[in-house]
Each structure stands twice: as structure tokens, then as C-alpha cells.
Amino acid sequence: MRPRRIVAAACTAGVALSLFPITAQAAQPNDGLQFVGFRDSVLASHTWYVQTFGGKPVLGSYFVRHIDKKTGAVTVDDGRIAVGNLSDVTPDVSVESAQEKTRGVPSDAKLAVLPGADAKLVYEVISDAGRGSVRTLVDASSGAVIKTEELVKRADGTGKVFSPNPVATLQNEGLVDANDADSAVPATAYKSVKLSDLDGSGYLKGKYAQLLGAKSKLAYSKTNAFNYTRNNDFFEQVVAYHAVTESQRYVQGLGFTNVNNEAQDITTIGYADDNSFYDPSKDKITFGTGGVDDAEDAEVVWHELGHAIQDAQVPGFGSGTESGSIGEGFGDWWALIMSSAVQQDTATTPLACIADWDAVSYTTARPHCLRRTDTETKYSERTGEVHHDGQIWSRALFDVFKKFGRDKSAKIVLEAQFSYSPNTSFSAAAKATVETARKLYGDADATTVKTAFAARGIAV
Ligand SMILES: [Ca+2]
Ligand SMILES: [Ca+2]
Ligand SMILES: [Ca+2]
Ligand SMILES: [Ca+2]
Numbered sequence: 268m269r270p271r272r273i274v275a276a277a278c279t280a281g282v283a284l285s286l287f288p289i290t291a292q293a294a295q296p297n298d299g300l301q302f303v304g305f306r307d308s309v310l311a312s313h314t315w316y317v318q319t320f321g322g323k324p325v326l327g328s329y330f331v332r333h334i335d336k337k338t339g340a341v342t343v344d345d346g347r348i349a350v351g352n353l354s355d356v357t358p359d360v361s362v363e364s365a366q367e368k369t370r371g372v373p374s375d376a377k378l379a380v381l382p383g384a385d386a387k388l389v390y391e392v393i394s395d396a397g398r399g400s401v402r403t404l405v406d407a408s409s410g411a412v413i414k415t416e417e418l419v420k421r422a423d424g425t426g427k428v429f430s431p432n433p434v435a436t437l438q439n440e441g442l443v444d445a446n447d448a449d450s451a452v453p454a455t456a457y458k459s460v461k462l463s464d465l466d467g468s469g470y471l472k473g474k475y476a477q478l479l480g481a482k483s484k485l486a487y488s489k490t491n492a493f494n495y496t497r498n499n500d501f502f503e504q505v506v507a508y509h510a511v512t513e514s515q516r517y518v519q520g521l522g523f524t525n526v527n528n529e530a531q532d533i534t535t536i537g538y539a540d541d542n543s544f545y546d547p548s549k550d551k552i553t554f555g556t557g558g559v560d561d562a563e564d565a566e567v568v569w570h571e572l573g574h575a576i577q578d579a580q581v582p583g584f585g586s587g588t589e590s591g592s593i594g595e596g597f598g599d600w601w602a603l604i605m606s607s608a609v610q611q612d613t614a615t616t617p618l619a620c621i622a623d624w625d626a627v628s629y630t631t632a633r634p635h636c637l638r639r640t641d642t643e644t645k646y647s648e649r650t651g652e653v654h655h656d657g658q659i660w661s662r663a664l665f666d667v668f669k670k671f672g673r674d675k676s677a678k679i680v681l682e683a684q685f686s687y688s689p690n691t692s693f694s695a696a697a698k699a700t701v702e703t704a705r706k707l708y709g710d711a712d713a714t715t716v717k718t719a720f721a722a723r724g725i726a727v
């Protein structure tokens with residue numbers, strides 16, 4: 268039933284205005300109204316109610332009385348809804364078990380009536396899993412989740428980004444930073460993209476990523492249009508937001524709803540070194556601006572995000588030298604996994620080359636790579652330096668990627684990482700990965716994964 272607007276003076280519908288509770292009609296089996304709030308404006312006063320049934324609030328209903336201060340005229344806006352086929356308002360399920368059905372920490376839970384022809388008694392549970400409040404309706408008879416909705420508004424925006432970076436996009440190893448000059452990079456290196464899951468605040472703040480810093484230094488657009496060129500410091504914020512959000516959407520699409528499923532904290536402001544890092548104590552990624560601004564290269568973004576992903580999967584991951592090396596290797600490989608969807612693998616700019624754009628500032632050999640995922644580095648050639656030793660791991664994963672493709676290899680590795688210890692060894696992590704491949708896809712695929720690790724000299 269749609270809410271009706273009734274002017275009291277002409278009202279023939281039988282709604283008693285002066286009494287509380289209001290008399291119910293047959294078509295509207297309400298048993299009362301519950302006071303919600305009072306608002307005072309210049310011309311009138313406004314008293315809001317919610318409809319009740321059996322003493323429980325009816326979801327989505329409202330009833331408001333506006334009284335004109337000058338004339339005393341009363342106007343009613345009746346948003347009561349029919350409650351059909353419901354006689355009992357005693358729950359069969361406890362509030363605790365309803366709260367267990369929700370995501371995150373429950374902050375409020377109350378019995379309510381979900382109206383309609385077949386109305387239901389439900390628990391309305393408000394909870395927060397770290398990215399804004401979520402409302403869950405749990406059937407108070409069966410305990411089934413009827414509906415989950417985010418109370419935070421989301422918006423899509425648009426922006427210009429590098430994806431993954433100008434060198435790979437243009438297949439041009441001759442590009443240089445030129446001190447952040449717009450003229451150093453042709454317009455064809457930019458891609459116009461959708462920026463999804465924004466919270467609508469006008470900042471680059473959303474479901475999976477949020478840029479932090481002083482407001483005056485953060486990109487802002489009332490219309491969620493973030494079109495900058497690289498000399499503008501807002502530009503790398505857009506690249507970072509987009510790269511992290513697209514990665515999380517990809518992870519979700521693989522079926523993982525609990526891998527760093529939150530608004531990852533990011534900053535691109537105030538760190539002048541040619542370095543970037545993930546700080547697990549703050550769960551925050553910081554991008555430096557030395558040489559090519561690090562966040563102008565989405566592969567640097569994805570590498571750092573790799574650390575955040577592993578830390579989200581295994582609290583404190585990377586506490587030993589070998590596990591730290593696995594962390595670096597995974598980060599490089601994750602950059603490759605993400606890039607493989609947006610760039611061509613060519614002899615000039617091979618997919619195995621990581622951070623092709625950031626690396627033009629500190630490498631002379633072409634292709635310019637921070638590191639590669641296709642080196643021959645063996646387990647016996649470990650130096651104890653985690654980025655060096657990480658190449659052992661990234662190469663093994665690269666071989667798995669080549670055999671299985673993007674989605675299947677990503678699914679195996681992400682699932683396997685849940686079972687890694689924080690200080691795992693190459694051998695233990697490799698074995699866990701092989702077993703995960705076996706459980707997901709069977710013996711033949713497990714053997715393929717095992718071969719990739721064995722080729723690096725890892726005992727598996
Ligand atoms: Ca820049
Ligand atoms: Ca995180
Ligand atoms: Ca840099
Ligand atoms: Ca690359």
C-alpha cells in the first residue's frame with residue numbers, strides 16, 4: 268500500500284488525528300503508533316511516528332502530523348502499511364542467534380514487523396564490519412537472513428588513471444619522469460575509468476579504499492569526477508583508489524568475501540622518498556614521491572596492496588626472513604595478476620617486468636623493471652634480503668599463472684595463504700599451496716603446482 272497524503276480538514280478516511288494511538292481500519296491492521304521525533308520549523312511543527320503491530324515497529328512505515336503555526340491547520344502524511352497474515356509477535360529465535368547471522372560487530376538488535384501480504388516478525392540487527400553500518404533482517408521464526416543492506420550510500424565516479432602504467436600501456440621504454448611534468452607522458456597513456464564504490468562524500472573514499480591526509484591536499488569533486496593529469500598531486504590518489512578498488516572487486520569476484528574486505532587506508536602525501544610501504548600496525552599504505560611518484564604506477568600500488576592482503580589473511584604475516592620473502596614475491600606476483608588484465612605481454616614490455624614506470628627513475632637497462640617474476644633464482648641462492656629472495660617465490664607463482672591463467676592461479680594462491688603461518692618457510696608455504704590446489708582442482712593440478720616450486724629447489 269502506498270503512503271497517502273491526507274489533509275485533515277477534508278479527511279474522510281477516518282484517521283483520528285487528535286488521539287494516540289490512532290484508530291485502526293480493517294484495511295490497515297495497525298494497533299498503534301510509536302513516537303519517533305518532533306521537529307519545529309518556522310511555519311509549522313512536525314511530529315513523527317512509526318506504525319506498530321503487536322507493539323513492534325513496522326519497518327518502512329511512518330506517520331507524520333504537521334501543524335501550521337499560524338492557522339492551526341493539521342496535515343497528515345500517512346505512511347502506514349498493511350500487515351497481513353501475522354498473528355503472533357513472539358520470536359522463536361533468540362536475539363543472540365540472530366546477531367550471529369550478521370557481519371561484523373552488532374550494535375543494535377530489535378524485534379520488528381516486516382509488512383506485506385505475508386508479514387513476518389524479524390530481528391532488525393545493525394552491525395559494522397569496518398566499512399559502515401549494515402542492516403540485516405533475520406526471520407524471528409526460522410532464523411533465516413531475509414535481507415542485508417548497507418546503510419552507507421555508495422556512488423560511482425569517473426577519473427583518469429594510468430593502468431597499469433604509461434610504459435606498459437604505450438609499449439614505450441623511452442618515457443622519463445621529467446620531474447613530474449605533464450608533457451613527459453602523452454595523453455594516450457591515460458585511461459578514462461569508472462571509480463566504483465565511492466561513499467559520495469566527494470572524496471576518494473569508498474568501500475575498498477580511502478585516501479587519507481589533510482583535506483586541502485585530498486582530491487575532491489562534488490560530482491565524483493576526478494580528471495587530473497600527472498603533475499597534479501591529486502592524480503596519483505586517483506590511480507591508487509582505482510587500483511585498490513579494482514583489485515578488491517576482482518578478489519570478491521573470485522569468491523573471497525573476507526580478504527582485506529574493508530576500506531584500505533592509503534596516503535600519497537608527505538613522503539618524499541623513492542619508496543612505498545605497508546604499515547601493519549596502522550593497516551595503512553604510504554606511497555613515496557621520489558623519482559616517478561610511486562602511486563603513478565599501479566604495479567607499485569598492487570605490490571603494497573599484496574602486503575595488506577596477506578596481513579589481512581594471516582595476522583602478522585611475514586615475521587621471518589622466508590615468510591618476508593614470500594611477502595615480497597607475492598606482492599610482485601599480485602601486481603602481475605592485476606596487470607595481466609589491462610596490458611599486453613610483449614617483448615618490449617613483458618608482463619614479468621614489475622613497476623615498469625616507477626623503475627625508469629633508477630634503472631638504465633631496458634625493459635625498466637623494479638624486479639621481474641621470471642628470473643631463474645633458486646632456493647639455494649638465497650641472500651637473506653627479502654626482495655631478492657622474493658624472486659624465488661614470484662617465479663614459482665608466475666609458472667603457476669602461465670599454466671592455469673589468472674583466475675585459477677589467483678584462487679589457489681589466495682585460498683592457500685589463509686593456511687600459512689606468520690613465520691612460514693618456503694617449504695611449508697609451498698606444501699600448503701600444493702594441498703590447496705589438490706582440494707580445489709584435484710591431483711593433476713596439484714602436481715603442476717608442485718613442479719613449479721620444485722623447479723626453484725624448494726622442498727615440497
Ligand atoms: Ca604525479
Ligand atoms: Ca587492510
Ligand atoms: Ca618512485
Ligand atoms: Ca609490468
Ligand SMILES: [Zn+2]
Nearest residue numbers: 570574595598
Ligand atoms: Zn614489499
